[in-house]
Amino acid sequence: MRILLIGEFSRLHNSLKEGLQALGHEVTLIAHGDGFKNYPCDLSTRAQWCESKVGNVFRQFIYRFTKIDVAQHERGIRFWWHSSQLKGYDVVQLINEASIQTVPFFEQKLLKKIVRQNSKTFLLCCGVDYSVAQHLIQKKERYSIMNPYFENPKAAKEYRFIFDFLTPSHKKIHDLVYQNIQGVIASDIDYVLPMQNHPKFLGLIPNPVNISKINYADLEIKDKIIVFLGINRNTYFTKGICFFEEALKIIKGKYPDKVDVIITESIPYKEYITLYDNAHIVLDQVYGFDQGYNALEAMAKGKVVFTGAEIEFEKHYNLTEKVAVNALPDMTYLVTELSYLIENPKEIIKIGIRARAFVEKEHDYIQIAKKYLKAWNGL
The missing domain is CATH 3.40.50.2000 (Glycogen Phosphorylase B;)
Structure with missing residues (x-):
């Protein structure tokens, strides 16, 4: 099989790639490295210019006055540059609903292209997304990562990213993803809890570790x-x-x-x-x-x-x-x-x-x- 893995935020997709390759499959991983963690990939969408010394000055200046992070645009452009290579795969797996990590409109456009030019698409639930964010803010478990937000006003800044998943613009991405995926897989118990009653939920597959x-x-x-x-x-x-x-x-x-x-x-x-x-x-x-x-x-x-x-x-x-x-x-x-x-x-x-x-x-x-x-x- 030819398999395309999109996104990396831990080492999950890298280890999965290594397991699939050991079984004789062809695998491509495209990602932006996740900042200072700098995870490896085959095709990079890292915002290299925006993260350079000169580019970062421009990036901070724009963000200060507009709250727009131009690095998101650069990641989208770099993904688009690679898109001609991202076709003809038997399986595509997204690490997250927003696996490309660009601006919402561009994210939707690129996702549509990926779905259109490949066979089957699957989603991983292994971090915060729309469904998980909804579950968290409703306090459905005895405790969660939202505890500090509810208990400590100083923590609010760190939680902006969670509420970003609940915005109307991201909800459109969420809807688009679920309209086009064959199923969603949870990587551990924390993500089974919000997903367990969803009709497209395929169950828990534990994190792969290349021991x-x-x-x-x-x-x-x-x-x-x-x-x-x-x-x-x-x-x-x-x-x-x-x-x-x-x-x-x-x-x-x-x-x-x-x-x-x-x-x-x-x-x-x-x-x-x-x-x-x-x-x-x-x-x-x-x-x-x-x-x-x-x-x-x-x-x-x-x-x-x-x-x-x-x-x-x-x-x-x-x-x-x-x-x-x-x-x-x-x-x-x-x-x-x-x-x-x-x-x-x-x-x-x-x-x-x-x-x-x-x-x-x-x-x-x-x-x-x-x-x-x-x-x-x-x-």
């Missing part, structure tokens, strides 16, 4: 326990980083001779995944029911990850032992969980081993690629 590219080593605790926190300022509130920061302040004071803390901020993906190699514990997010991509890669390395690991997740995978620590938006709870691990280092070793085994069993990129092929072929 052959991730170095694993059994955890050893020779001296201090190393705790790693990677901060992305763009997702500071939605990941609940403030709870981790407050918990770490207490932990450092409580165990000064037992713990080392590493904190990084907004670094490229390749650098990020190597910086926590020596860590025993990785702090990811507090508002998820299931793991996102960063958490899974850390688990594949055998780390103990504080992330989404709720009862819904445990039931889905029939788990009876911890493969990750379920992180909650509760500083006292986080301190208790961290303290237990620091005082019981053997448990860190055990969870790390189970974490790797879990990713190998449930997220192997080749086995996940086979599940996508079944979904795409209606099997």
Whole structure:
């Protein structure tokens, strides 16, 4: 099969591509790299001019007076330049409803072209889109990434992107996508919840992880326990980083001779995944029911990850032992969980081993690629 993957915001499409290629399929990935993360792709739509020194001055000047981000226009133009190469594919998969990341009118025009010149189109629900945003603002779950928005006025700026998905202009994109896709696939439990009653929902296919590219080593605790926190300022509130920061302040004071803390901020993906190699514990997010991509890669390395690991997740995978620590938006709870691990280092070793085994069993990129092929072929 010839398969076109549009968009990348984690490493999901890259790992899926590698799994599909291992099975003998031809795959093309087109994306803009997602800013400083700089994910690889075959065809780039990165706004290179707008991100250059001269172009960025012009970009900021225009945005200051018009609130228009010309980088969105550039991404659309670069996608259009590639469009003659984006035809004749058996399957197209969109990473998101707005996978091209250009202005709404151009997004619709380009999506129509993609649908018209290829066979079948599918959508991934693996981040915020119209359906997810609607679900979040209605407070349908016991907690969500919207908690800080409802509780802290200072967080409002970070949540503009969620409300962008509820605008009339994006609703037109949403409607266009759903009129033309054969189905929508959720990447984890967090996205099953908003989609489970939709007629085009094909179910959950877990995130693919290329474990052959991730170095694993059994955890050893020779001296201090190393705790790693990677901060992305763009997702500071939605990941609940403030709870981790407050918990770490207490932990450092409580165990000064037992713990080392590493904190990084907004670094490229390749650098990020190597910086926590020596860590025993990785702090990811507090508002998820299931793991996102960063958490899974850390688990594949055998780390103990504080992330989404709720009862819904445990039931889905029939788990009876911890493969990750379920992180909650509760500083006292986080301190208790961290303290237990620091005082019981053997448990860190055990969870790390189970974490790797879990990713190998449930997220192997080749086995996940086979599940996508079944979904795409209606099997």
